[in-house]
Amino acid sequence: MGRYESGIKWFRKRDYIGTEVEFQDPPSRWRIEEKICEHEIPEINTYHDPPSERAKQAKSEDEDGAAVREVMALRHLTDKECSCTPALISWKVTQQQGDRASVPGGFIYHILMEKLPGVDIEVNFYRLDRSQRDEIREKFKESWLEVTKCGIINEDSAIRNLLWDRDGKKCYILDFEVWRKARMDTKSKRKRRDSWHNMEYVRWNLAIRRGGDFEDMSTWVL
Template sequence: MSVDSNGLIDPEEDDIDVFDNATYIGMKVSFPDGSTWKLQSKLRHISHEVCQAECEGSGARSEARAVFLCCKVSGTGPPAAMIKIRLQIPWYKTAGELPDARAKQAISETPSVFDSEIEALATLTSRGCSSIPSLLSWKKERQSINEGVPGGYKLSILMQRVPGIDLDPGHPVYLVQMSREERELLRKAFKAAWLETVRCGIVNVTHVDESIGNILWDKEDQKCHLIDWECWRLSDGRTTWEDRLWDRWNVLQMRGSWSHFEVSQWRL
């Protein structure tokens, strides 16, 4: 989302690219641990514009998120990493308003899902989990007058860069284009990753994070990494693997029936 010298966003841009390459690629981001990183490429992004009535009535948030690959400029840490950025964005159809008007939309509190993800990643990292990107650092900021919602939240997580391809449906190497043999390898690796996180005490839950779009698949090493941890619960002795998780995480080629439980209808 580019803002001109007067702090204005083009009001005709209905589908705003919040994380446009011109603004973000090459940007340097510093963290409290003293390290500085340069954004190199955008791995994924999503925007969710919500109207004023919905935000004020139900507590919904107009928000955008993106994950960038980055390289270290200075400080401690590995040579390369990933940065996830979460931004409050203007309400639907208000991006063209003046900065002072957009500033009135600013939310003072940090979304609970951000703190939840930090807690999950910190716990899994401290327990040596190899199936997640380890947490390196994080920070909370407020947007400047030159950004989408002046005073709105701007949250960043610095994580280990892990190998693999994005399996989101928009990616050219999506599940349906894989051979049956590779899909079997993927499911085997995913199950191993899921079980490792459970052994480390955390279960990734709900449809928000249970999705193939939250898996990175490393075909060469036959390894999956689970990369989103906004929604989770503590595991206990009763937490076990169930085959319906294939369906809930969308790692089936297709489900022939609406029911999650009719395994005979699944196309593997």
């Protein structure tokens, strides 16, 4: 999930914390106890606009937005029993928001997924010793290959979308709002088959290439 840090709060605690969300398939009820982060919904430059203006940003629940793409990817990966991504448990779309909401006439998506073990490594990765960083890179490669074998390429490639479980020796890949189908077998001259390349470490912020050789990791910051 992309982290949004504008300082503006669209989702006020008094409106959501303590509320319950009920899912039908499978039947369950969950209580919202904490807001971790929020997306830029609606557009930041409309914060001071009247609700009637922000309502113009409302979209149909059937449109291919970030939440829909996330659900599609997680559902596919769950069906494939992918071990390095969160399993999708359920999801739902609530009724349209009221006139006083951030986007009147819009929808709220609730996605219920597996809570995975591990910690965010975005801030502290390069403070770890080299052996730990090497281990994370090794396990990330294993996870990237597994997700690709399941038919998905996560194009939001950033270390913020990784979760490291040191005890379980597992690097989890999260946040599939931006993805595409993996090209596993193609004869196209324009589109090559998706396969591993060490530059994935750079794309996911697990290595830094400062003018070094694309093929020679010894010239990179690891």
